[in-house]
Amino acid sequence: xxxxxxxxxxxxxxxxxxxxxxxxxxxxxxxxxxxxxxxxxxxxxxxxxxxxxxxxxxxxxxxxxxxxxxxxxxxxxxxxxxxxxxxxxxxxxxxxxxxxxxxxxxxxxxxxxxxxxxxxxxxxxxxxxxxxxxxxxxxxxxxxxxxxxxxxxxxx
Amino acid sequence: xxxxxxxxxxxxxxxxxxxxxxxxxxxxxxxxxxxxxxxxxxxxxxxxxxxxxxxxxxxxxxxxxxxxxxxxxxxxxxxxxxxxxxxxxxxxxxxxxxxxxxxxxxxxxxxxxxxxxxxxxxxxxxxxxxxxxxxxxxxxxxxxxxxxxxxxxxxx
Numbered sequence: 410x411x412x413x414x415x416x417x418x419x420x421x422x423x424x425x426x427x428x429x430x431x432x433x434x435x436x437x438x439x440x441x442x443x444x445x446x447x448x449x450x451x452x453x454x455x456x457x458x459x460x461x462x463x464x465x466x467x468x469x470x471x472x473x474x475x476x477x478x479x480x481x482x483x484x485x486x487x488x489x490x491x492x493x494x495x496x497x498x499x500x501x502x503x504x505x506x507x508x509x510x511x512x513x514x515x516x517x518x519x520x521x522x523x524x525x526x527x528x529x530x531x532x533x534x535x536x537x538x539x540x541x542x543x544x545x546x547x548x549x550x551x552x553x554x555x556x557x558x559x560x561x562x563x564x565x
Numbered sequence: 566x567x568x569x570x571x572x573x574x575x576x577x578x579x580x581x582x583x584x585x586x587x588x589x590x591x592x593x594x595x596x597x598x599x600x601x602x603x604x605x606x607x608x609x610x611x612x613x614x615x616x617x618x619x620x621x622x623x624x625x626x627x628x629x630x631x632x633x634x635x636x637x638x639x640x641x642x643x644x645x646x647x648x649x650x651x652x653x654x655x656x657x658x659x660x661x662x663x664x665x666x667x668x669x670x671x672x673x674x675x676x677x678x679x680x681x682x683x684x685x686x687x688x689x690x691x692x693x694x695x696x697x698x699x700x701x702x703x704x705x706x707x708x709x710x711x712x713x714x715x716x717x718x719x720x721x
Contacts, residue, residue, distance in 0.1 A: 410693055417697075435715050537566055541573075544697050545704030552705045559591050 414540040414547070415503065418448070421550045422492060430495070431488045432557045439479050441553055443487045444546045445495035450476035452502045455539050459532045460509050462522060570696040570703070571659065574604070577706045578648060586651070587644045588713045595635055597709055599643045600702045601651035606632035608658045611695050615688045616665050618678060 422430075422441065430442035439447075450473040457465055465473065475483035517532055524530035578586075578597065586598035595603075606629040613621055621629065631639035673688055680686035 410697075413693075414697065435712065437711070437715060537569075541566075541570065541700050544700035545707070548701030548704035549708045551701070552708060555593070556591065559593060 411536065411540045414543050415499075418543060418547045418550070419496070421547050421554070422495075425492050425554070427489060427491055429554065429557055430490065430492060432553065433484070434553060434556050438553075439483070439549075440488065441550050442490060442495060443476070443479055443483045444550055445499065446476035446483070446487050447479055448543050448546060449495070449498040449502050450474070451542055452499075452506060452539055455535055456502070456506060456509065459535050567692065567696045570699050571655075574699060574703045574706070575652070577703050577710070578651075581648055581710070583645065583647055585710065585713055586646065586648060588709065589640070590709060590712050594709075595639070595705075596644065597706050598646060598651060599632070599635055599639050600706055601655065602632035602639070602643050603635055604699050604702060605651070605654040605658050606630070607698055608655075608662060608695055611691055612658070612662060612665065615691050 422445065425441060430445075431440050433440055453473050454465060454477060457463065457469060470477075475486055518536075519531050519533060521529040521531045524535065578601065581597060586601075587596050589596055609629050610621060610633060613619065613625060626633075631642055674692075675687050675689060677685040677687045680691065
């Protein structure tokens with residue numbers, strides 16, 4: 410499911426230009442580039458949460474931000490990058506995830522720890538959350554691309 | 566995963582007004598109401614595909630459309646309904662799905678049949694696709710709501 414999700418994300422962003430990746434449909438929008446950076450940051454965060462069973466240090470929070478929290482800082486800082494910049498980040502973090510997955514037994518998926526609002530959640534749920542978040546943003550990426558092209562057309 | 570997905574969809578549309586449900590951000594847009602109708606139509610379609618192992622009849626295609634295909638016909642016909650209208654459709658079809666799921670053994674999930682481009686896919690994948698489509702549209706619903714409120718604010 411993670412692989413399928415990623416493939417559809419890559420399809421959705423295929424050949425996007427820097428202008429398309431940076432497009433903000435209004436002043437509170439997230440650009441597609443910001444959303445791609447967010448996906449890599451979420452995955453890095455869940456590596457630490459599930460592989461190391463701990464919260465992020467301040468240093469690690471700085472590394473995954475502004476992509477993780479998005480908002481104004483992300484809007485200021487995440488722009489001007491070609492598609493490859495985001496794809497490399499995504500691939501790098503995914504390769505780490507797969508490498509660690511390979512060392513873990515299936516039972517690890519069902520290990521529980523206190524999670525949102527201190528309720529027990531297993532690692533299967535946490536990684537489901539990683540890809541359900543990606544699917545949600547993939548839907549947004551498709552919509553933002555459609556809006557961008559529609560506006561471009563109407564300006565012509 | 567289907568239940569979690571649905572819960573987040575319901576959270577995303579909670580208390581939306583008819584105006585919000587009908588909002589079209591441009592002339593080729595899907596409204597939130599259209600997307601909710603689409604979710605119910607997709608689920609009904611996959612009931613037939615996986616529980617009855619066949620394609621839809623013309624009569625059934627008429628029933629699931631214009632929600633399934635979206636586009637201009639859906640834009641013309643799916644509007645003016647309160648939230649409850651969509652929620653009832655979603656609940657009705659979901660109740661049918663759960664009722665049938667309860668009669669099926671786990672092995673049913675792994676039964677394969679030719680699917681997209683005639684390649685084998687099991688029922689687990691087909692129902693994953695139902696909820697991955699919902700997650701994608703849930704992301705869009707969140708974004709459309711945000712755009713609507715932002716535009717309303719800027720008109721004030």
